[in-house]
Amino acid sequence: MISKAQFEKEIDLIIENAIREDVGSGDHSSLACIPAEAKGKAKLLVKDKGILAGVDFALQVFGYVDPNLKIEVLIKDGRTIERGDIAFYVEGSSQSILKAERLVLNAMQRMSAIATKTNTFVQKLEGTNTKILDTRKTTPGIRALEKWAVKIGGGENHRFALYDMVMLKDNHIDFAGGITKAINKTKDYLKANQLDLKIIVEARNLKEIEEILESEGVYRILIDNFNYEDTRQAVKLINGKCLTESSGGITLDTARKYAECGVDYISSGALTHSVYNLDLSLKAI
Structure with a gap:
């Protein structure tokens, strides 16, 4: 951050x-x-x-x-x-x-x-170990205000921008030639440039989670657009080796069910864009 x-x-x-x-x-x-x-x-x-x-x-x-x-x-x-x-x-x-x-x-x-919206999510997740995160889906020019508001509402801030954390999403992975290549290239880049940045890697299915876990140094796995059952299976596979984050169309109505799958975080762009x-x-x- x-x-x-x-x-x-x-x-x-x-x-x-x-x-x-x-x-x-x-x-x-x-x-x-x-x-x-x-x-x-x-x-x-x-x-x-x-x-x-x-x-x-x-x-x-x-x-x-x-x-x-x-x-x-x-x-x-x-x-x-x-x-x-x-x-x-x-x-x-x-x-x-x-x-x-x-x-x-x-x-x-x-x-x-x-x-106010953030606080409704916080209340919905009360009693679980899951925290609500914002995203970069903010109004251009006033991101600091919007992320500040998330904190005031009881939520947590995700990365502020592209420069303070590495997030390897589907397009990064595909352009890099796969998950393992993307992670290895990232580690080499960070070392060469003497950057101490956390690495988050997005997974689109359980097979990708298994591949991510073969690499060291991943801070958090983004469990993107998984259903409840696959999310529970993903958390079980990860087994505390790194932090977990659910994302992708999660609403106030579905947030608690994802939290009950055992994820550490839920991220929602709706906190700031809707x-x-x-x-x-x-x-x-």
Whole structure:
């Protein structure tokens, strides 16, 4: 996984680019009718039910736009929210509050939706030893926010990007000439380039799992699109030699059954690519 410093840099880049995109040469709506010295106060009003996420990000956005803004947080990230709740108050320059408003809302609405969906999977898997993982199926440019939201919702992050973990999937294996060749070439590459990266290998059937197990150094086997019975057989074959991950069209309805097959992880792209934003608004008071 990426380091804390790398992650923080990603967040800084998101804020910088989002403000560039949204504000550009200036918030002319505010500049036109609100005096520069005007002060105001607003509240983050919850109009939905779920898990709140993005409060800490909002603090960073307000700080970037105007370090003099004062924020009083009432509900922290990861807490359950109900319609009518107030997450925080922000006070200071009216122009600054309005400049930050859309970025704060866009991010918090999506992050809260992801955290809420993730938490439903976490609850569904409660009592098993299986953890829910996100994927790289994220919105371009804001992956750090979406993966942050998964963590807030109680899930775990998969690799962040192509550079922090090796995942040999079906196309890599086919282009490389087979599973064993793909693994051996990967090991040689990592050694030659002095890279310490974990290796995950995808298996499409039980025979491929047997072949993967013949190689040393595989961190996790991706048991992709298996049915329940074959998943149980796969876990039995692997027998703790490496970690196991089920993936491929797993839904909230089927997640627990896969967990009960004994896998260590279940990954779901739906955590980030199939959510409906929670309804939040920033209201002047």
